[in-house]
Amino acid sequence: MIKKLLEKWNDIKLKNKLLIAFVILMLLPMSLIFLLSYTSLKNSTLEKFTLYNQVLFENATEEVQNFLDELNSIKYDFIMDDNLISDIGKTFARYTNHQDSFLYTNILTKMSQFISTKEIIQSVQIINKSKEVYFFSKLQGDVPYESDKQIKEGFFNEIVKQEGKYVNSGYDKSRDVYVVGCELFSRDKIQPVAEMIVSFSLDFLKDVIEKYHLTEGGFYVADRSSNKVIFKTTDKFESIIEKLILKDETKLVPKTIFFEETIPDLNWKIIYIVSESSLLNNFSYTKRLLILSFSFLAIFAILFLIFISENITAPITRLIYQMRNLEQSKLKNNIKIARKDEIGDLLNSFYQMLKRIDELVIRVYEEEIARKNAEINLLYMQLNPHFLYNTLDTINALAELGRCKDVSVVAVSLAKFLRSNMAINNSTISLADEIKQIDHYLTIMKIRFSGKLSYRIVYSQEEVLKAEVPRHLLLPLVENSVVHGFKNKNGDAKILIRAKKIENRLKLEVVDNGCGIELAKIEKIKNASNDGIGIPNIIKRLKLLYKEDFDFEIKSKVGVWTKIIIQLPWDKVVKKEEKENVHSFDSGR
Structure with a gap:
């Protein structure tokens, strides 16, 4: 995985590498700093506005309590x-x-007199123990309650039980007032005197909300004794108000902030719910300013990087261009570079080398080509007599046996073999031509073995026939199978020649069912250096043509079979792809 990533990294151009490095070393840290700054500023702003709203809420609830203190005030006025x-x-x-x-x-x-000094109280109704009613209201035409059924079932009994504490009746929609009641005692609290019913307006809550600017969220008041919301400013938080207020659940709802306070005298719970987005409305300007600043810095950094990368890569690009011209012998070596930095030193050193390179490159190139050609030609000179001598021995043996027809077949096959061999002047031939030469040779060998030799030539793709392979790559291996592998062989002799493309390699195999080769002898054959014919010859030619980019392997089981495997780089033996197709030669058995 790491190796592949390194290979891909090495394939990326320097300019792109600088851009990637810039993103990693500059833009990513800048982005991280921006995100951290934004998050920190957002959290601090949210905390600040949360604290501010908490103070407003506390002041508001304190003022609500001050208004509701009128209820106790009027009670004590009577007492x-x-x-x-x-x-x-x-x-x-x-x-x-x-x-x-x-x-x-x-x-x-x-x-x-008592009611006139109270701001929120609308009416007071007193019922003494003789059921005599005293009623006074600020509202014209207002009438007293005649029974607790008009207020709340069992309301008077509940008042008696509370012994002077206020009892909530609830909100009276018909009169638009909230109704509470308590029992009046004498100052010594020994004798209950009467029941007092007080009605007051909830409009003061709206004034408090406006005064303390608690309008961005939802302001709710609930009567905990009846589990009913008696006042609300919005339905926006209706889905969560029951959990937060009525069921007394205090777990935070995501993206919302709430504050709560209780009014013990009336058993009220006041809660203010506000979303974080509402609190951060004023943060939008700061957010835009941060984004604008980051964008400006990023654009400036990108432009600066482009300037730096061009300053570094442009001379290198020119140097690459000059080097390519050097390969084509078009380079002028009298160029002077005015830059005095490391890149200037590199370019000047390069141009100073050109004079020396011009003098050496042609001579070295020609000497190397001449040396390789001489070596390859020498090997071919060694190889061709080897095939010819063995074939002539076969013809001689057939003639002595009087097998004239077979002599004719062998002579024709030999003529075709020599004709095709002499017509080829290159160091490489197509695999199809190599297979033809093998076919001519094995035709001769079949006659020599009196029909006991059979062979198959198989290739799995049509395109492998287009592959260019060294001359006489497989023929010496086939000859070794015939001459050495089938020596003292009892029974039928079989040879299989197989060619196929596997991924990016051309795989060639020569398999026989001969006597096999011992492991020690295999190593000796592969490492031989003084033997100019056969397997050492093939290995040496492969090294001259492909350096180390080939595989040559010998596998054998003594007395059973021998397999020789050659793998060559596909991109060096074929230049265009052919459609996959399966064909085979079969000589019969």
């Missing part, structure tokens, strides 16, 4: 007036119409 409490407790049985009495008028006057 602290002993004469008034005494009058409320009296009965008017002797009066036919107690509303005409001085006492009744005095009580209503006091009630009027």
Whole structure:
């Protein structure tokens, strides 16, 4: 994996490498710094606005509590007036119409005085133990409640149980007021005197919300005794309000912030819910400024990198161009470079080398070509007599046996073999031509073995026949099978020649069912250097043509078979692809 990545990296041009390095070393850290800065600033801004909204909420709930303190204030106004409490407790049985009495008028006057100083209270209704009712309201035409069924079932009984504490009746939609009640005691709290029902408007909550700018979120008030929301500013958070307020769950809802406070006197819970996005509305300007700054820095850095990369790569590109011209002998070596940095030194050193290169390159090239040609020609001179001598021995043996027809077949095959061999002047031939020469040779050998020799030539793709291979690459191997492999062979002799393309290699195999070769002898054959004919000859020619980019392998099982495998680089033996097709030669058995 790492090796492949390194290979791909080495294939990338220097200019692109500089761009990649810039992204890794500059843009990525800049992006990371931007993200960290943005996140830190966002979190600090969110924390700041959260704290600010918390302070506003606390001030708002404190003011709500101040308004609701009027309820306790009016209760204590009655309790602290002993004469008034005494009058409320009296009965008017002797009066036919107690509303005409001085006492009744005095009580209503006091009630009027108490209510007039209260901002949110709309009306007060008092019912003494004799079921006599005193009622005063700021609203014209307002009437008292005649029974607790108009308010809340069992409301009066609940008031008695609480012994002076306020009991919530709920919101009265018909009168647009919230109703609470409590029991009035004498100052010594020994004797209950009456039940007091107080109605007050919730409009003061809207004023508080406006005053403290709690309009971006949702402001809710719930009566915990009845599990009902009695006031809300929006339905936006309806899906979560039940969990947060009514079920008393305090787990944070994602992307939202909430604050809560309780009003013990009325058993209320006040909660303010606001989304983070609402709190960060004012952060959008800072966000745009950060993005603009980062974009400006990134564009500047990219332009600077382009300038630097061009300054570095342009001279190198020119140097590569000059080197390519050097390969084509078009380079002028009298160029002077004005740059004094490392690249300038590199270019000047390169041009100083050109004079010497011009003098040496042609001479060295010609000497090397002459040496290789001489070696290859010498090997061919060694090889051709080797084939000829063996073939003539076969013809002589057939003639002595009087097999004239076979002599004719052998002579014709030999003539075809020599004709095709002499017509080829190159060091390489197509695999198809090599197979033809082998076919001529084995035709001769079949006659020599009196039909006991059979052979097959198989290739798995049509394109392998186009491959250019060294002359006499497979023929010496086939001859070795015939001469050495089938020596003292009892039974039929078989030879298989196979050619196929495997990935990027041309694989050639010569297999026989001869006597086999011992392992020690295999190593001796492959490493031989003084033997100019046969396998050492093939290996030496392969090294001259392909350097180390080939494989030559001998496998054998003594007394059973021998297989010789040659693998050559596909890109060096064929230049264009052919369609896959399967063909075979078969001589018969």
